[in-house]
Amino acid sequence: MFDKKTYEPQEFEEKIYKEWEEKKYFSAKIDKNKKPFCIIMPPPNVTSQAHIGHALDMTYQDILTRFKRMQGYSALWLPGADHAALATEHKLVEKLAKEGKTKEGIGREEFDKEAWAWYNFYGNRIMTQFKTLGFSADWDRYRFTMDEKSTKAVLEAFIKLYNKGLIYRGTRQTHWCIHCKSVISDDEVVYSDEKGGMWHIKYPFADGSGHIVVATTRPETLFGDTAVAVNPRDKRYKNIVGKMLKLPLTDREIPVIADDYVECEFGTGMVKITPAHDPNDYEVGKRHNLELISVIDKEGKMTSASGKDFVGLSLLEARAKVEEELKKQGLLEKVEPYTHSVGHCERCKTAIEPMITEQWFVKMDELVKPAIKVVKDGELKIHPKRFDKNYFHWLENIQDWCISRQIWTGHRIPIYYCDKCKHIMAAKSMPEKCEKCGHTHLTQDSDVLDTWFSSALWPFSTLGWPDKTEELEYFYPTNVLVTGYDILTQWATKMVYMGFECAGKTPFRNCLIHGLVRDEIGRKMSKSLGNGVDPLEVSEKYGADALRIALIKDMALGLDSRFSMTKVDNARAFINKIWNASKFISLHSQDVDILPINKTKKETKDKWILTKLSNIIKTVTNNLEKFDVGMALSNIYNFAWNEFCDWYIELCKPAIYKGGEDKQNTVSILAYVFDNILKVLHPFIPFVTEYIYKNLKPLENNAESIMISSFPTTFSVSSYKEEFAMQDKVVEAIKLIRNAKNEAKIASNVKSDVYYGDIESLGSNASEIEKLALVNLTSEKGDGKVVYSPLGEFVLLDEKKDKEELIKELEAEIKRVQFEVDRSEKMLSNPRFVEKAPASLVETEKNKLEVNQKTLLNLNSKLNSLK
RNA sequence: GGGAGUUUAGCUCAGCUGGGAGAGCAUCUGCCUUACAAGCAGGCGGUCGUAGGUUCGAGCCCUACAAUUCCCACCA
Numbered sequence A: 001m002f003d004k005k006t007y008e009p010q011e012f013e014e015k016i017y018k019e020w021e022e023k024k025y026f027s028a029k030i031d032k033n034k035k036p037f038c039i040i041m042p043p044p045n046v047t048s049q050a051h052i053g054h055a056l057d058m059t060y061q062d063i064l065t066r067f068k069r070m071q072g073y074s075a076l077w078l079p080g081a082d083h084a085a086l087a088t089e090h091k092l093v094e095k096l097a098k099e100g101k102t103k104e105g106i107g108r109e110e111f112d113k114e115a116w117a118w119y120n121f122y123g124n125r126i127m128t129q130f131k132t133l134g135f136s137a138d139w140d141r142y143r144f145t146m147d148e149k150s151t152k153a154v155l156e157a158f159i160k161l162y163n164k165g166l167i168y169r170g171t172r173q174t175h176w177c178i179h180c181k182s183v184i185s186d187d188e189v190v191y192s193d194e195k196g197g198m199w200h201i202k203y204p205f206a207d208g209s210g211h212i213v214v215a216t217t218r219p220e221t222l223f224g225d226t227a228v229a230v231n232p233r234d235k236r237y238k239n240i241v242g243k244m245l246k247l248p249l250t251d252r253e254i255p256v257i258a259d260d261y262v263e264c265e266f267g268t269g270m271v272k273i274t275p276a277h278d279p280n281d282y283e284v285g286k287r288h289n290l291e292l293i294s295v296i297d298k299e300g301k302m303t304s305a306s307g308k309d310f311v312g313l314s315l316l317e318a319r320a321k322v323e324e325e326l327k328k329q330g331l332l333e334k335v336e337p338y339t340h341s342v343g344h345c346e347r348c349k350t351a352i353e354p355m356i357t358e359q360w361f362v363k364m365d366e367l368v369k370p371a372i373k374v375v376k377d378g379e380l381k382i383h384p385k386r387f388d389k390n391y392f393h394w395l396e397n398i399q400d401w402c403i404s405r406q407i408w409t410g411h412r413i414p415i416y417y418c419d420k421c422k423h424i425m426a427a428k429s430m431p432e433k434c435e436k437c438g439h440t441h442l443t444q445d446s447d448v449l450d451t452w453f454s455s456a457l458w459p460f461s462t463l464g465w466p467d468k469t470e471e472l473e474y475f476y477p478t479n480v481l482v483t484g485y486d487i488l489t490q491w492a493t494k495m496v497y498m499g500f501e502c503a504g505k506t507p508f509r510n511c512l513i514h515g516l517v518r519d520e521i522g523r524k525m526s527k528s529l530g531n532g533v534d535p536l537e538v539s540e541k542y543g544a545d546a547l548r549i550a551l552i553k554d555m556a557l558g559l560d561s562r563f564s565m566t567k568v569d570n571a572r573a574f575i576n577k578i579w580n581a582s583k584f585i586s587l588h589s590q591d592v593d594i595l596p597i598n599k600t601k602k603e604t605k606d607k608w609i610l611t612k613l614s615n616i617i618k619t620v621t622n623n624l625e626k627f628d629v630g631m632a633l634s635n636i637y638n639f640a641w642n643e644f645c646d647w648y649i650e651l652c653k654p655a656i657y658k659g660g661e662d663k664q665n666t667v668s669i670l671a672y673v674f675d676n677i678l679k680v681l682h683p684f685i686p687f688v689t690e691y692i693y694k695n696l697k698p699l700e701n702n703a704e705s706i707m708i709s710s711f712p713t714t715f716s717v718s719s720y721k722e723e724f725a726m727q728d729k730v731v732e733a734i735k736l737i738r739n740a741k742n743e744a745k746i747a748s749n750v751k752s753d754v755y756y757g758d759i760e761s762l763g764s765n766a767s768e769i770e771k772l773a774l775v776n777l778t779s780e781k782g783d784g785k786v787v788y789s790p791l792g793e794f795v796l797l798d799e800k801k802d803k804e805e806l807i808k809e810l811e812a813e814i815k816r817v818q819f820e821v822d823r824s825e826k827m828l829s830n831p832r833f834v835e836k837a838p839a840s841l842v843e844t845e846k847n848k849l850e851v852n853q854k855t856l857l858n859l860n861s862k863l864n865s866l867k
Numbered sequence B: 001g002g003g004a005g006u007u008u009a010g011c012u013c014a015g016c017u018g019g020g021a022g023a024g025c026a027u028c029u030g031c032c033u034u035a036c037a038a039g040c041a042g043g044c045g046g047u048c049g050u051a052g053g054u055u056c057g058a059g060c061c062c063u064a065c066a067a068u069u070c071c072c073a074c075c076a
Helices: A013-022 A052-070 A085-098 A103-132 A148-163 A219-224 A235-240 A279-288 A315-328 A369-376 A387-396 A451-456 A470-475 A485-503 A535-542 A544-552 A565-588 A604-625 A629-658 A660-681 A686-695 A718-743 A765-772 A803-828 A831-836 A839-866
Strands: A036-040 A074-078 A167-177 A182-184 A189-204 A211-216 A227-230 A244-246 A253-258 A271-273 A332-345 A352-362 A381-383 A415-418 A424-426 A442-444 A478-484 A508-514 A752-756 A775-778 A785-789 A792-796
Touching: A013 A103, A013 A686, A036 A052, A036 A470, A052 A074, A052 A103, A052 A478, A052 A508, A052 A535, A052 A544, A052 A604, A052 A629, A085 A103, A103 A535, A148 A167, A148 A424, A148 A451, A148 A485, A182 A352, A189 A219, A189 A244, A189 A315, A211 A219, A211 A271, A219 A315, A227 A279, A271 A279, A279 A352, A315 A332, A332 A352, A369 A387, A369 A485, A381 A387, A387 A485, A451 A485, A478 A485, A485 A508, A535 A544, A535 A565, A544 A565, A544 A629, A544 A686, A565 A629, A565 A660, A565 A686, A604 A629, A604 A660, A604 A718, A629 A660, A629 A765, A660 A686, A718 A765, A718 A785, A718 A792, A765 A775, A785 A803, A803 A831, A803 A839
Parallel strands: A036 A074, A036 A478, A227 A253, A381 A508, A478 A508, A752 A775
Antiparallel strands: A167 A182, A167 A352, A189 A211, A189 A332, A227 A271, A244 A253, A415 A424, A415 A442, A752 A792, A785 A792
16 A cells, blocks of 8 residues: 555545545534534635635635544534626626627526526536545535525515615715626725826806816816815915806806815816716715716716717717817817826726716615624634724725626515506515505516625525524534635625624634735736646645645735745655655554554653654644644644654664564554544645555554544643653754764764763663664773763764864863853843742753753863863 | 735744744755655854834834835825
């Protein structure tokens, strides 16, 4: 089984996963005898393929789920996908266009069919991709934001909020995408700097007494102007407030008004006010009761309000024509190049148009209160804590949520209008007649809901809400939401306030925030840069386990990390190390009857590694409980490689080669420690640990899968204290001797003679030192380089030294120890240190001083005898 | 404009409630030692962004400044 020199993940990952699935290890049962643990998977968009960001996010969740499952919790990781209305509609329309069709052409019903085919195909694809990365979600519970149960939850929530007056229809200034032909929310607008111009336009006074100049980046909107504003404190313009202006290219007159919104220093200090097409102007208009004149329609064309010469023109055409006309009439003072920030549709990148439209909104002020409180009270903890601030800031400044979208993909708004009396009703399905006038012809609102409406319900709709299910009772509130800081505010906040409103409780008790995966030089991964890493490609080549380590190891909570193939290489090297440790154990356990750990005879080295093992189990467990997954992995990674492989296995070799009982005991303990390491590693690297667990002979009698074995717990090691300290000294001595050999330029494959005073006192440690430092210990004195170790002096005999050199070395050592003594003395002679520092610290300092003073005396007398 | 993060070895990053600066990569030296050269052993390398302050003691706490990244608001 372990005859291969290196580990080849391709051979077993797929097979192992299939077995896990067949044996239903992922399925979580409601078990009153077990504590529940639940993570709801943030649903990836059906439009996307698994990318590196998903891989990171899901790996965190998988590690936590596997850990808790092994700890004996009934651990549910509930998977699902999001219909991503705008994004999906965008892609569907593209697809139809390729087939020469339009959505209007095929109609709403046919479009829905297309959408469902898409959901099923792509939803399945991304979940299949997740499986190759080893994720242990309960696939039988797979949910989709548009499925029947989710739809039921959406209707229930909408009607509940509507009846409470928390959902209302309003006419507002909204962001309109002329490409998607839908309103989009503030969150869906992305700003970027764009080069444009600043048009300085003359507006003549109506009474013929000259003109003023306003500066604008959008001259084509001048048809919608209903005023020009100046700052009330602006002395330059004090006397013109209230005067009328002749609006160029029209026969309308507009007033000069005063409003604080205007900044005196900017432009000419005069702003044309277009309430229908600018959010700020809209507010100014409200304050001054100005008329709203829409001059741009939903297609991005000029309306009839712009006059017969301009109606029907596109924005760009209109802009050119306005410029031309103004020039002709001598009303254009100048056009300056100007760069400013322009909002774009997140999906299609089209510049958005601020526009007055009628939309559905969720009223926020009352809704968010429990969401703020729950974090303030510490009942919902955000990790790391500093993200609290972002969370509060967002909720405290929140605007009413626009939930209607003028597209076809998504949950249709459950609002019905009476064709006769225009009465509005909210209902789960078409009412038979108008509740007010009894008319039987009703029409459903044509809009659909914002995608986030259904994802806001995700933590409880997936558990069966609004029905009172056992799942909801048992698993809700869930334990932890894992997500990137980029959607903490956009999504997590929505779930919390909807959780309180609908399910009466916080949807999760912890929120784990991780950073973004960036490329090797710290850039965001993006299609346009072409610097994206495909997790599936990496997994195929190096194994899912290696990818998982590369993503998680050393990642600090909430911080971005850089992904590189070097990390993957290191990860693979680590797994290969584990693989080879298996090979070693396999090789030497062929003819050995493995003893249970409590029947083994334990030597110093064994008590040493067992102490370290117990400590590392504690550390890893603590870090996982704190959600510091990256740190937990580093802990066990370093232990497995440095302590176990590099030291313990090497320390075991003398006993193993000796054979007999020594070998039997050693191999038994070796297998025990390794078994524990595998279990601790399993949540991080599930595949290779499972493969080894199942195929390594000394572990044969264990549970049928490492997945359902118990996570190791600490054990008492207090009686090993002395041996632990001794082995540490031996290790230190070996390092120092190696170091000395290296400095003496002795090749590491050359065995050196080394003098040591009391070889017998070392016991079996003597052979360890001989083997690991590659030396021959002798009690015959001789000259050479002296190694000062915690076990006393060793003398490297190969290197003959003259007296002068010895004195030099001795003096160097004296200097070093003297420094230590001085340091301790200085600290201890400070009364405030002795007084205020913790007693244990003072104590260790005293001890150190004592030991060092003795050493110093020793060294000095030696120096004197040489001189 | 408001808020948050980051700044530690050449590079990527750890560093606990304040108690002697760490890892990996890179580089250099020596080794194919019967688990592993995808490896082993060892070396070099740091005024912890700057300046103050608190403290017996500061990479860690406080203040200011600088560089850099991100979020929110938004620029007629």
